[in-house]
Amino acid sequence: MPLPIYFAPLEGVTDAPFRRVHSAMFTGVDKYFIPFISPTQNLIMTSRELHAVAPEHNAGVRAIPQVLTKEAEHFLWAARTLYDMGYGEVNLNLGCPSGTVTAKGKGSGMLTNLPHLEAFLDEIYAHAPMPISIKTRIGFTSPDEFDALLALLARYPVHELIIHPRTRVQFYKGRPHMPSYAKAHEACTRPLVYNGDLFSAGDCEALAAQYPRTKALMLGRGLIANPALARRLAGGPDVTADELRSYHDALLEAYLARYPKNVALGRMIGIMNHLSCCFESPEKPRKAVRKARTLEAYQDAAAALFARCALRENPCFIPE
Ligand SMILES: Cc1cc2nc3c(=O)[nH]c(=O)nc-3n(C[C@H](O)[C@H](O)[C@H](O)COP(=O)(O)O)c2cc1C
Known part of the structure; x- marks a missing residue:
């Protein structure tokens, strides 16, 4: 039975459209x-x-909101507001x-002051109206x-504990520290x-086999690069080039409906940076995508990538 797959939050990428x-x-x-909201x-x-x-912007999507704050009162206000909107779970970042976040003692900055974190968790787990998961x-x-x-963390009824086994100083560099995950697993x-760094079906299967008490896998960059990875893990078909093209076009349309052209362009360049990993020798059109300053230049570069590059056999994210 394949594990449930969660789409990681990526601020500036995995927005409502x-x-x-x-x-x-x-x-x-x-x-x-x-991606997190940050109540003040x-x-x-x-x-x-x-x-x-807003529920109307997440229609048909099982979306879980995430809150970033170090003040229990602000967290509880956000949790109650989200609960009233119909959400049944909230995630703490x-x-x-x-x-800019850690300087204020938020996000991974909270890991530097465990007495404060303890007082914060005491409050939020005592008073939140719904289950709280932690990333x-x-x-x-x-x-x-x-x-x-x-x-x-073991002292609280954490709904789900999502572990990204890197330290703050690593940002997203280096490798995940698997001995730490093994400790949590134990x-x-x-x-x-x-x-963390699950980019292919093989990566996901190996993780699940080595750490069988893992309840679910959260994927970010791997799913942005290959949007069909979760379907594939559930036994469905691999992604096709035509699908990627339709997906790309649907994203562009959704962004243009939501944002000014320059913002939509920025979003698409970010997405294409990932999607292009799925293709053979994408360097030239990828460079043109990155350099595009107008929507027209971007569309020409994206069209060249789809027309000239074949899909790789194992389409997946490749870190640069
Ligand atoms: C640009 C960017 C924005 C991110 N935004 C968030 C966020 O809002 N909340 C969060 O918990 N993690 C955020 N993350 C971290 C991702 O959720 C995830 O932990 C990270 O990409 C590692 O997973 P992956 O190797 O599957 O991509 C962000 C990461 C990146 C690169």
Whole structure:
């Protein structure tokens, strides 16, 4: 029985138009995590955040909202607001490595102050109206921090514990630290979800075989590059070049309906950077995609990629 597959949240990529188009065209994803909203003392959502979580913009998608804050009161306000919108689960971000976020002690910055994290978790688990899952790194500067973090998290009814086994200082570089994941796999009594560098069906199958108590897999870049990866893992067909073309065109249409042209262009360049990994020798058209400053130049470059490059045998994300 293949494991459930979760689409990782990627701020600036997996927004509402992306989630709608992907879920309409490809099966196999059980949950789509919404990139974080970040409530502040005003206790209002920005229009961008409201658009991201509004149920009408997530119609037909099993979407899970994520909250980034270090204030329990702000978390609880967001959780109650999301609950009233109809959400049945909320995710806490303990992983964001961005300097502007960690400087405020949020995201993976929360891993540097475990007494504060403990007081925060006491409050939110006592008062949230719905189950709370957590997405975390294994520490701020060193995997040695993970034991204390795991012991702390073990005290709460964490709905699902999603582990990205890198430290904050690694950002997305280097390899995931698998001894840390092995520790969690050994010790954790809560449902455990693995995230990090699963780019092919083989990667996912190997992880599930080596860590059989893993309850689900969360995929980000691998699913952006090969949008049919979850379907393939569920026993469905591989992606085809025609499908990728239709998917690309549907995304562009959805972005143009939501954003000004220059924003839609930026979004498409980001997506194409990933999708192009699925093709043989994509370097030349990929370079033209990256250099495109107008929608017209972009469309010419994308058309060249689809026309000239064949699909690779094992289409999957390749880190640069
Ligand atoms: C551009 C970018 C934006 C991201 N935004 C978020 C976010 O909003 N919330 C979050 O928990 N993780 C975020 N992440 C981390 C991803 O969810 C995921 O953990 C990471 O890409 C590793 O998984 P992968 O190897 O399957 O891509 C982001 C990562 C990137 C590269």
